[in-house]
Amino acid sequence: MNDIYIxxxxxxxxxxxxVDKWLECATDRKSTIVFCSDRDKxxxxxxxxxxxxxxxxxxxxxxxxxxxxxxxxxxxxGKFPVLVTCPRATSAFDIPRVDCIVxxxxxxxxxxxxxxxxxxxxLCPGKVDCLVIDMHSHMNAIDLPELYGQDVSSPxxxxxxxxxxxxxxxxLRKR
Numbered sequence: 571m572n573d574i575y576i577x578x579x580x581x582x583x584x585x586x587x588x589v590d591k592w593l594e595c596a597t598d599r600k601s602t603i604v605f606c607s608d609r610d611k612x613x614x615x616x617x618x619x620x621x622x623x624x625x626x627x628x629x630x631x632x633x634x635x636x637x638x639x640x641x642x643x644x645x646x647x648g649k650f651p652v653l654v655t656c657p658r659a660t661s662a663f664d665i666p667r668v669d670c671i672v673x674x675x676x677x678x679x680x681x682x683x684x685x686x687x688x689x690x691x692x693l694c695p696g697k698v699d700c701l702v703i704d705m706h707s708h709m710n711a712i713d714l715p716e717l718y719g720q721d722v723s724s725p726x727x728x729x730x731x732x733x734x735x736x737x738x739x740x741x742l743r744k745r
Contacts, residue, residue, distance in 0.1 A: 581610075581611065581614070582614070584674065584675075584705070585611065585614050585615050585618050585674070586618060587705070588604070588615065588672060588674040588703075588705055589615070589618045589619055589622060589624075591672075591703055591705065592604075592619075592624075592652075592670075592672060592703060593622065593624075595701065595703060596670045596672075596701055596703065599651065599669050599670035599701060600648060600651065600667055600669055601645065601648065601651060601653070601665060601667045601668045601669055601670070602651060602652045602653070602668070602669075602670035602671070602672060603652075603653050603654075603655065603665075603668055603670070603671055603672070603686075603689055603690075604619075604626075604652060604653070604654045604655070604672040604674060605655060605656060605671070605672065605673060605674070605675075605686045606654060606655070606656050606674060606675065607656065607674075607675040607677075608656065609656070611674075611675065612628055612654050612655065612656055613628070615654050615674065616628045616652075616654040619652050619654070624651065624652055625650040625651060625652065626650070626651075626652035626653070626654055627641055627644070627645070627650055627652070627653060627654070628641070628653075628654050628655065629641050629642065629645075629653055629654070629655040629663075631655075631656070641653070642663055642665075645665065646665055646667070648667070663689075664689070664692060665689065665692070666692040666693060666694035666697070667694050667697065668689050668690050668692070668700065669690065669697055669698075669699065669700050669701065670690065670700065670701045670702075670703065671686060671687055671689060671690040671700060671701075671702045671703070672702075672703045672705070673686060673687075673702065673703065673704045673705060673706065674705045674706075675705075675706065676706040677706075687702055690702060
C-alpha cells in the first residue's frame, strides 16, 4: 500500500487504513503514540486496534488524575504498545522510549505537529530511531529544523543534540 493518503475516505475507513498501516510497518515498535483529532476518533481508533488484537489504551485528558497516572505508568513501563490520545494531551507527558508516532489526521498547525513528533525524538538508551507514520504527508511540506523551531545555523543550538534528535526520525510517507 504505497498511497497512504486517506483524506477522501470516511472516518471509519481512515481509522481502518491507519491501523492497517501500523500493522504493516510498526508491530515491532515498543511504544507507539497515536494522536487523534477528537474524542470520537480516539475511541474508535483504540477500539480498532483492540479489534485486531493490539493492546491499545486511551489517555483521557478529562479522566481523573489517578486514572491518567495509571495509564501513563503502564505505558511507560511497556505494559502495552499503543497509546491513543489527542494533541491536547501533548504537554502531559514525555516518554523517551516512544519509537513510533502515528499522525492519522490532517492539521495545519505546525506547533501541534511539532509537539506530536517531538515525543518520538526524545533520546533513550537503546533507541535507534522513531518511525513517524504520517497519513496526510505533513512532512512533505515542513523542513525538520523548522518543525523544531530551530535555526540550525545558530551557535546557540548545540549541533550534536539537534542532529541526534532529528536523525531519530524515520518518516513513512508516499513514495
